Amino acid sequence: MRFVFLAGGLAGFLAAGVTGWASDHAADRMLFDAAVGALAGGLLLRWFWTVVLAGIRDAFLSRRRAALAAAPASATPKTPHR
Numbered sequence: 001m002r003f004v005f006l007a008g009g010l011a012g013f014l015a016a017g018v019t020g021w022a023s024d025h026a027a028d029r030m031l032f033d034a035a036v037g038a039l040a041g042g043l044l045l046r047w048f049w050t051v052v053l054a055g056i057r058d059a060f061l062s063r064r065r066a067a068l069a070a071a072p073a074s075a076t077p078k079t080p081h082r
Contacts, residue, residue, distance in 0.1 A: 004049040005042045012041020 016037025020030035 001046065001049070005046045008045025009038040009042035011045070013038035015041070 013034045017030060017034035020033045025033070
């Protein structure tokens, strides 16, 4: 999760910094915009990653439930008793 936040922050910083530089803003304004962009990019990518992981988990669980429902009852693997 930390890597995702840092990657989003870097992407936001670079996007806002390049946009400010291309717009000929002063250096202090450009760095402020880049800092805000880093925070916004980090938070957005962290939220998006949470949504992606939830989707992957739901897909895995639904496929597992479907496979268990399709398997005959006699073919269900039995766990050994200890």
